[in-house]
Amino acid sequence: MGVIQFKNVGKTFGPRDSGFVALKDIDLEIRDKEFVAIVGPSGCGKTTCLRMVAGFENATDGVVSVDGTPIKRPGPDRAVVFQQFALFPWKTVYDNIDLGLRNLNVSGSERSSRIEAILNLMNLTQYAKHFPHQLSGGMQQRVAIARAYVLDPDVLLMDEPFGALDAQTRVVMQEELVRLARKNPRTVLFITHAVEEAVYLADRVAIMTRAPGRIKEVLDVASIRNAEDWDSHEKIEDVMDLESFVHLRTHIWRSLREEKAAQHA
Amino acid sequence: MQRRVSIGLATILIVCALWYAATAMFGIIPPGRFPSPAETWSALVHVSGRGYGGGDLTMHVYNSLRLVVMGFLFAIATGVPLGLLMGWSRKAEAFINPIFLIIRPIPPLAWIPLAILWLGLGDAAKIMVIWFSAFVPSVINTFAGVRNIDRPVLEAAYMLGMPKIRFVSEVLIPGASPMIFTGLRLSLQASWTTLVAAELVGAFYGIGRVLNVAQQDLYPGMILVGMIAVAILGWGTTRVLGMAEARALRWNTAALAAKG
Numbered sequence: 001m002g003v004i005q006f007k008n009v010g011k012t013f014g015p016r017d018s019g020f021v022a023l024k025d026i027d028l029e030i031r032d033k034e035f036v037a038i039v040g041p042s043g044c045g046k047t048t049c050l051r052m053v054a055g056f057e058n059a060t061d062g063v064v065s066v067d068g069t070p071i072k073r074p075g076p077d078r079a080v081v082f083q084q085f086a087l088f089p090w091k092t093v094y095d096n097i098d099l100g101l102r103n104l105n106v107s108g109s110e111r112s113s114r115i116e117a118i119l120n121l122m123n124l125t126q127y128a129k130h131f132p133h134q135l136s137g138g139m140q141q142r143v144a145i146a147r148a149y150v151l152d153p154d155v156l157l158m159d160e161p162f163g164a165l166d167a168q169t170r171v172v173m174q175e176e177l178v179r180l181a182r183k184n185p186r187t188v189l190f191i192t193h194a195v196e197e198a199v200y201l202a203d204r205v206a207i208m209t210r211a212p213g214r215i216k217e218v219l220d221v222a223s224i225r226n227a228e229d230w231d232s233h234e235k236i237e238d239v240m241d242l243e244s245f246v247h248l249r250t251h252i253w254r255s256l257r258e259e260k261a262a263q264h265a
Numbered sequence: 266m267q268r269r270v271s272i273g274l275a276t277i278l279i280v281c282a283l284w285y286a287a288t289a290m291f292g293i294i295p296p297g298r299f300p301s302p303a304e305t306w307s308a309l310v311h312v313s314g315r316g317y318g319g320g321d322l323t324m325h326v327y328n329s330l331r332l333v334v335m336g337f338l339f340a341i342a343t344g345v346p347l348g349l350l351m352g353w354s355r356k357a358e359a360f361i362n363p364i365f366l367i368i369r370p371i372p373p374l375a376w377i378p379l380a381i382l383w384l385g386l387g388d389a390a391k392i393m394v395i396w397f398s399a400f401v402p403s404v405i406n407t408f409a410g411v412r413n414i415d416r417p418v419l420e421a422a423y424m425l426g427m428p429k430i431r432f433v434s435e436v437l438i439p440g441a442s443p444m445i446f447t448g449l450r451l452s453l454q455a456s457w458t459t460l461v462a463a464e465l466v467g468a469f470y471g472i473g474r475v476l477n478v479a480q481q482d483l484y485p486g487m488i489l490v491g492m493i494a495v496a497i498l499g500w501g502t503t504r505v506l507g508m509a510e511a512r513a514l515r516w517n518t519a520a521l522a523a524k525g
Contacts, residue, residue, distance in 0.1 A: 055423075055424075080421070082417045086420065087421070088421070088422075088436065088440075100425040103431070
């Protein structure tokens, strides 16, 4: 299982009465095996939402829980993929992926078969003995995704995972993630500021307001995707050409632009 | 690389030639001030054969090297863990840092009289002073190394649910290791400096002892032999440390190469 629940969540940095209010009244439930993307203007607190699920930050109001249990600290049941990859530079690709499994006390033979499977799935087999710095950014992020997926976590948290990649690599990674997520569904919370990425990947897209961040609107993409059969198209550009896709994207753009305008007003 | 080595050797040869010219050949530097190459050679033969200052060269070298290695290892064994603790726990740092602020400005050599008062002229006092001088750079650099580890890398470790001991051995130590080695280099240098000073003050054997007796005997050739011996030992031990570093930081050389 992996149900993420935000109940009346607020987050204030600094003193309670005079500090910076980053999030206010966040109410959101992410169902088991659902892929939800949060988009919003920069500084709206979307990353803070993810960090609270990960256990890196505590909510100052309300409760963040997974399967009904309030989150206290980080743990391997909630695997995180960071924007800056955050691989251990002193460990090889193989050892980076292995570390989480060792911590879970998975037996040696099972570890090697699981690592082999994920290396294969992510096209990393030939790089198993490389150190992270010998790989390109896209490859490194692939290792980070493998390190998270191999744990078979209830919840996968992705914090602008493709934000540091160049445009071409980004597209390839998005297609791969769709492939991975449809084949091997997980509860995913995906943070991004790229609207197309959110629409392409997610089952639902939550739009946030500028600080203090609130959830402004939640769009159901999955029902449109299934009705229009997006997944029959293999390439991202074909999906992005569909009228239903363009319509959704424009809707989110407008919504975000209102936020931008409010910020400058 | 080949080229660099040959240029280096050529430089040394030129310096030696100038040395010979300035002393033995033209006598620009009077023999009482600085020895000629021949005098230095005969001093080397003297201390290696009959012995000088209470023992032969092997014995002096062995003693000095032993003290440095012991003091240095002792400093690593105490300094690195303390630096890790301070880097890891803000509380520990808050406790320990004030002590450091008081002790740090005291030059390690200023501890020599107290060490001799406590422990006498034997090895223990010297090891203590060497330990003291090598300890400070180990602690400070290890501490800085831990604080330099990227925040997301630490968070990734928390996320993976690391047991404490594994966290220290597989994340904190390797993460801090580039800085730890910087600290160890400084510690090693400090160890040699302190050793010579401590032996000058009082010792039965050791290169510092040779230097001290030679000074009293007005024996410049022997002084130079002592100085060259320290230089070679310092170079050799640094070399060994450098090899250990290259081995331990294989991943980091890859990282540095990737950054260009």
